[in-house]
Structures are given as C-alpha cells and as structure tokens.
Amino acid sequence: MSNIQLIIEERPSVVGNFMVGRLLPFREKRTVGPFAFIDHMGPVSLRDYENFDVPPHPHIGLSTLTYLFEGSIMHRDSLGSAVEIKPGEVNWMTSGKGIVHSERTPEYLRHSEKSLHGLQIWVALPKELEQMEPSFYHASDHEIPHWQQDGISFKLIAGEVFGRKSPVPVYSPLYLIEIKSNARQTVSIGDELFGESALYILEGSIENDGHTYGPKQILVANDVKLCAFTMAENTTVYIFGGEKFPEERFIFWNFVATSHELIEDAKKRWTEQTFPKIDGETGFVPLPEPNPLKPKT
Known part of the structure; x- marks a missing residue:
C-alpha cells in the first residue's frame, strides 16, 4: 500500500497584483500539522515598470513565514519593522491578536528588471496563544x-x-x-x-x-x-x-482562528480601520467578500 494519502496540485490564485500557486488550504486537507496555508510565488521576471505590491493588510491567529529563492521583498509592519527579505533568509511575523503588514518591491529595485520566487507560509498558533501580543523575527541565511x-x-x-x-x-x-x-x-x-x-x-x-x-x-x-x-x-x-492541534482552525481571508467570533471581530476591526497602522503607508487592502480562502479542489 502506498504511504501517500493525498496529492495536492498547485492552483492559481491572485495575491495583490501577483499570480501565485496555492497549495494549502485544500478541501480534503485544510492543514498539515500547524501549517494552514502555503503559496508558491513565481518564478516570475518583472520589467522595469512592474513591481510586487501587496498594500497593508491584517492577520490574526498565525505566524507568517516568507522564504525566497530569488528576488527581494521589503516587509513593513505595524510594530515598526522595516526589513528587506533576501534569498535564504527567513521572515517570521507572529500576528497574535492582530498585526498589519505590507510587502513590496524595495525602492532601489522599482525601476529595474528583477525576478521573484519563493514561498509564503502560514503557521497557526496554539489556541492559548492565538491572542498573544504580535512579534517579528528575521533570520539571516547563515543563522x-x-x-x-x-x-x-x-x-x-x-x-x-x-x-x-x-x-x-x-x-x-x-x-x-x-x-x-x-x-x-x-x-x-x-x-x-x-x-x-x-x-x-x-x-x-x-x-x-x-x-x-x-x-x-x-x-x-x-x-x-x-x-x-x-x-x-x-x-x-x-x-x-x-503536531496537529486538537481544535479545528477556521480561515477567512488573512485571519486564522479557533472560533468564528474571533474572525468576525477581526473583520469588524479591519472594516472600521481600528487595527494598528504602518508608518509611511496610507492605502490598504479592503475586506473581501465572500471568503477568498474557501478551499477548492
């Protein structure tokens, strides 16, 4: 008997102005251990007038992990973090009760040809920590x-x-x-x-x-x-x-939680723009309808 329970194929999805390949969540397998979301970005070549831009958007109940194979992304968040992510480095942002971040092509690359290729991953937090204070950690390749x-x-x-x-x-x-x-x-x-x-x-x-x-x-x-x-x-x-969590995780857009109430509260806070702000950013991604992360076959 094969040890492979399920094969999940990459499916196209749009993030900001960028097409990605979505791997998780999937209808038949919403999570693998605490991993709740994986997008494969690229590989793509961008012309001198094309840039990767995901304006400010919120998260709750998870840690995001960004890992690049090629290219560069400028990360800014509502904690005041402003870090350029380069290949081989790990960006680890923990949203807890709520954080806002943006992801963009760095300023010095915005008028030149460039490439972008990497993984963006969400790891759900344990129930007792899903409302923790947000935090940010960046690891260099040699670490x-x-x-x-x-x-x-x-x-x-x-x-x-x-x-x-x-x-x-x-x-x-x-x-x-x-x-x-x-x-x-x-x-x-x-x-x-x-x-x-x-x-x-x-x-x-x-x-x-x-x-x-x-x-x-x-x-x-x-x-x-x-x-x-x-x-x-x-x-x-x-x-x-x-290790898999004992409780189910619900996902709406950028929100992961053990209850619908936490997600509804986050939706309300984002609609009313009461999440913390990012210095130097004025725009934001509006709350979508219906649920953009409803798993598909």
Whole structure:
C-alpha cells in the first residue's frame, strides 16, 4: 500500500497584483500539522515598470513565514519593522491578536528588471496563544542550520528535528526542512519525523512506491515513519509538518482562528480601520467578500 494519502496540485490564485500557486488550504486537507496555508510565488521576471505590491493588510491567529529563492521583498509592519527579505533568509511575523503588514518591491529595485520566487507560509498558533501580543523575527541565511549527509544538502528553516533547532521562534512542535540533491539519491528520514507530514516538490522529481512525482505537487504522508523516497538529480523538496492541534482552525481571508467570533471581530476591526497602522503607508487592502480562502479542489 502506498504511504501517500493525498496529492495536492498547485492552483492559481491572485495575491495583490501577483499570480501565485496555492497549495494549502485544500478541501480534503485544510492543514498539515500547524501549517494552514502555503503559496508558491513565481518564478516570475518583472520589467522595469512592474513591481510586487501587496498594500497593508491584517492577520490574526498565525505566524507568517516568507522564504525566497530569488528576488527581494521589503516587509513593513505595524510594530515598526522595516526589513528587506533576501534569498535564504527567513521572515517570521507572529500576528497574535492582530498585526498589519505590507510587502513590496524595495525602492532601489522599482525601476529595474528583477525576478521573484519563493514561498509564503502560514503557521497557526496554539489556541492559548492565538491572542498573544504580535512579534517579528528575521533570520539571516547563515543563522539557519545547514548540513550535508550522504551527498544530500539539508537546511532546517524552522522548527526542531534531527537533533537540530532553527533559531526561528516557533510556538508548537513543527519542522520545515529543505532537501537538495545534485545526484540520484534515496532519502529515508521517517524515524526523525513526527505528527503530520507532507512533502512539496519545488524542482526535479521523486520516486515513491514505483510512482514518479514532479514539481508543484504536495504529497501528504499516511505514516510519517515510512517517509522514504528517491530524489532524481537536481531535485529540491520541502518537508513540513508537526503536531496537529486538537481544535479545528477556521480561515477567512488573512485571519486564522479557533472560533468564528474571533474572525468576525477581526473583520469588524479591519472594516472600521481600528487595527494598528504602518508608518509611511496610507492605502490598504479592503475586506473581501465572500471568503477568498474557501478551499477548492
């Protein structure tokens, strides 16, 4: 019997003025461990008059993780953070009871040709922390644990696994691992994983139980202890997961919560513009209707 419970294909979606590939949420699998949302941005080449612009918008009940392969994004938030995100770095913003941020092409790149490619991820907060004070953390590339094993490159972007720990301050047991192989190689890491787990193929392909899977797919495991696969040459995959929360998570737009009441309160606050503001930003993304994150097949 195959250890693959579900295959999720990337679906097109619009974020700001940008087309992305949505991976989570999905009708048949809304979350994987605490991971509630994953968008694959790009790869895209932008001309000298094209820019990535997502005006101020709010979040509650989650941490956002931005990880770039190419390009650059300027992050600003209502805590006063103003940080340029570059490839290999990790932006970790925890919304808690409420935060507002914007994401834009940095000023010095706005009139030149550029590229953009990366992942944007939401990790739900435990129920007891979903109304915590918001916070922000940025990790440079050299701070993230890297290592080589049996000809394979590993990077622990977030969480704790393999006896290693990322400096990113997560709030529940989880892991986000980058695995790269330049040559055909078999990977068997099930004994190290826990909770729910899934694998995202960024480039190249993998083989499992006699089947071959390619880019832009998420493979959800039945049993993480059986997590073994063969990577083709020049393949990059991301394994993510962790302990599942006992409570269901509801998602409306940029809001994640354990109750509809918290989401309705956030909708009201955003409509009335009582969320905190970002210095230097005047516009904002209006509250959409109906629910833009209703999972689709």
